[in-house]
Amino acid sequence: MSSPAPKPSEARLSGEAIRPDGAGRATTAAERIEALIAAMTLEEKAGQLTIMPAALAPAPANAANPAAVPGSIEEQAQAVREGRLGAVFNGDSADWHRRMQTVAVEESRLGIPLLFAADVIHGFRTIFPVPLAEAAAFDADLAKRTARAAAEEATAVGLAWNFAPMVDISRDARWGRGVEGAGEDVLLGCTLAVARVEGFQGEAGLSDAGAMLATPKHLAGYGAGAGGLDYNSVDVSERTLREIHFPAFQAAFDAGALSTMAAFNDVAGVPAHANPWLMKDVLRGEWGFEGFVVSDYTGDFELIAHGLAEDERDAARLAFLGGVDMSMSSNLYALHLPDLVRSGAIAEADVDVSVRRVLELKAALGLFEDPYGRLAPERVEANDQPRHRELAREAGRKSIVLLKNEGGVLPLRRSDRIALIGPFAEGREHLNGPWVLFGDPAYAVPVDEGFRAAMDDPARLTVVRGCEAEGPLQGGIEAAVKAAHAADVVVMVVGEGERMSGEAQSRVDVCIPEPQRDLIAAVMAVGKPVVLVLKCGRALVLDETAKAARGLVVGWFLGVETGHALADVLFGDHEPTGRLPISFPHHTGQSPFHYDRKVTGRPPLSLEPREEFKARYRETLNTAAWPFGHGLTYGDPVYEGLDVGEGQLAWQGELEVSATITNRGDRVAEELAQLYIHDRAASVTRPIRQLKGFQRVRLKPGQSxxxxxTLTRRDLMFVGRDHLWTVEPGRFTVWIGPNAESGLEGTFELLAPASA
Structure with a gap:
């Protein structure tokens, strides 16, 4: 059987009067839009399908993308005045936005308001943990709340459209943009896609002054670039697209997202920016998507470099016919669409369809009714709103993952002499993480500041950098060793600098940089208890020396409250509750590595290193160093008593699978119980495991x-040989456990329908 088609978004134009016509007669939004389209020249239509970088933007926004030539402030204002520009992005000045909107509404021929957009990836002024870190919280409500806070701040300066969330599934640690997503799992990806869309757009409707139109990106397969190389080709099966890379987009659209962004990559030889099958047949035909598609930054122009388009005019033609409604940064639509229509290469009626989509979204956002409604900077304190900072601290501590706690080295004792060592032990750099265009790092809390605030005597903290992120520091190792000798315990903050993850930051080896490894080895040789805090935006590979540390903590890029959030967890004021949303491999050479890989026809039968003629490497086990879902607490949760009932799931029925968790430790345990399944025999090969549910339980010492x-047959569906969703009767393995490589194991059978 095939799965039901996703529901079209329920977001629609309200149909209410938005502005009287010249005769004073009120018109509906739809009537007004049709009148505008009828009155437009081809050049004005192309202008509505063009978005350019803001002429006035902060330096980080200008540095985040390849060089563009948006023109001077006055040149950009003139383009708006003449109807050649319908949207701009990555400005953050309310005054400039007001000025530009005045030009659009009061000085242009048709008075169509501008749409202001931005890359608000993990916060606007208040910077929250990077999305991958926040995914470690496995908390949809948290993701929704941080997205809502970001939208509240961004909309106050006039921004109405966000180029987020990124919902690409990322399974290769070498790919730098995995830091923007939710990790490797489809269920978690869908869950957080919905939460972030709902958070950005709010509950009061798109016309609300605090609503920010969400843009799930990048359609599609961007996270599957060959070799983990950014922008690289993607060659995966249609089944993989439908099972792995499409579901989070569908979930986001069902949640109300009405824009999406094309991916830079090609898919099976056809670039996403010129792919009618993807943008028309699937997106609009199968999924019923009613919003509009925007190119990525110069993505239409790059069809020339792909080898698909002969020149700029041809690139504009291919992108438009491929289903891309709006051109970003290249200006190709403004330059070439009018002539393409006049020559007959593109039908004007098709251009009208794209223009209508853009105008409908502008109306839905309330821009026709009140073009200045979001321009209210007094709604949000510029850089330091207390309630958002408290949310950032909560998000930070919930994102932290405890990988190892040998001998109970954590939590730290407040009275101990602590040596805080590493390139990220002090300073406000490298805390917020990549893709921060509008937040000021001066407002971030350094790690040493958070530690001092948590200690009984701040003077008992010694701070030594030891080295830089990617280079040595003269005398650094000697100073670090001296500090370690004088300490009761050593905490080392090591890993990646914030510019080592993110767009265009693919790595051939995802290890800790060599100068830091030398520092770790020297400090470990002192013999004091060592806790490593890993600063990173991807899975890292640790050498044996690093793995030997008594404590291992994934500290990610946690945003403005980094120092306080780390101290909250490391000193035990809060339990560590994060779980890995990505697998940490033993070696970079295992990449791409993910827990739900296929079993293969020659699976390893054991973990013995000499087993040959099996799907395994010579040098390592066919497992993760720390698997998806892994994370420890300060308690000791133990799983017992798996119950699968009668072990049969009726075709129209439900099956409850349960287990008991007991905290046998002497501290509170907050455990994330995870449910996995495996289809033991199907018409196409199935993954080793698939996550089908997770729930959190908080247990006092001794508490159970x-x-x-609850499983239904829908939880067992997969894409069959005909590329349609199906489910087949048969036997399944089921686990309840703390991660993707362990747990209590049982079996059940999906029964055939009674009429079969």
């Missing part, structure tokens, strides 16, 4: 709780 999951 029963976790219960």
């Amino acid at each position: 709780a029963r976790v219960r999951f």
Whole structure:
């Protein structure tokens, strides 16, 4: 059987009067839009399908993309005045936005308001943990709240459209843009895609002054670039697209997202920016998408470099016919669409369809009714709003993952002499992470500041950098060793600088840089208890020396409250509750590595290193160093008593799978119980495991709780040989456990329908 088609978004134009016509007669939004389209020249239509970088933008926004020539402030204002520009992005000045909107509404021939957009990836003024870190919280409500806070701040300066969330599934640690997503799992990706869309757009409707139109990106397969190389070709099966890379987009659209962004990559030889099958047949035909598609930054122009288009005019033609409604940064539509229509290469009626989509979204956002409604900077304190900072601190501590805690080295004792060592032990750089265009790093809390605030005597903290992120520091190792000798415990903050992750930051080896490895080895040789805090935007590979540390903590890029969030967890004021949203491999050479890989026809039968003629490497186990879902607490949760009932799931029925978790430790345990399944025999090969549910339980010492999951046949569906969603009767393995490589194991059978 095929799965039901996704529901079209329920977001629609309200149909209410938006502005009287010249005769004073009120018109509906739809009537007004049709009148505008009828009155437009081809050049004005192309202008509505063009978005350019803001002529007035902060330096980080200008540095985040390849060089563009948006023109001077006055040149850009003139383009708006003449109807050649319908949207701009990455400005953050309310005054400039007001000035530009005045030009659009009061000085242009048709008075069509501008649409202001931006890359607000993990916060606007208040910077939250990077999305991958926040995914470690496995908390949809948290993701929704941080997205809502970001939208509240961004809309106050006039921004109405966000180029987020990124919903690409990322399974290769070498790919730098994995830091923007939710990791490797489809269920978690869908869950957080919905939460972030709902957070950005709010609950009061798109016309609300605090609503920010969400843009799930990048359609599609961007996270599957060959070799983990950014912008690289993607050659995956249609089944993989439909099972792995499409679902989060569908979930986001069902949640109300009405724009999406084309991916830079090609898919099976056809670039996404010129792919009618993807943008028309699938997106609009199968999924019923009613919003508009925007190119990525100069993505239409890059069809020339792809080898698909002969020149700029041809690139504009291919992108438009491929289903891209709006051109970003290249200006190709403004330059070439009018002539393409006049020559007959593109039908004007098709251009009208794209213009209508853009104008409908502008109306839905309330821009026709009140073009200045979002321009209210007094709604949000510029850089230091207390309630948002408290949310950032909560998000930070919930994102932290405890990988190892040998001998109970954590939590730290407040009275101890602590040596805080590493390139990220002090300073406000490298805290917020990549893709921060509008937040000021001066407002971030350094790690040493957070530690001092948590200690009984701040004078007992010694701070030594030891080295830089990617280079040595003269005398650094000697100073670090001296500090370690004088300390009771050593905390080392090591890993990646914030410019080592993100767009265009693919790495051939995802290890800690060599100068830091030398520092770690020297400090470890002192013999004091060492806790490594890993600053990163991807899975890292640790050498044996680093793995030997008593404590291992994934500290990611946690945003403005980094120092306080780390101290909250490391000193035990809060339990560590984060879980890995990505697998940490033993070696870079295992990449791409993900827990739900296929079993293969020659699976390893054991973990013995000499087993040959099996799907394994000579040098390492066919496992993760730390698997997806892994994370420890300060308690000791133990799983017992798996129950699968009668072990049969009726075709129209439900099956409850449950287990008991007992905290046998002497501290509170907050455990994330995870449910996985494996289809043991199907018409196409199935993954080793697939996550089908997760739930959190908080247990006092000695306390037990029963976790219960309900399965239906929909949870067992997969894309069959005909590329349609299906489900087949048969036997399944099921696990309830703390990660993707362990847990209590049972079996059940999906029964055939009674009429079969």
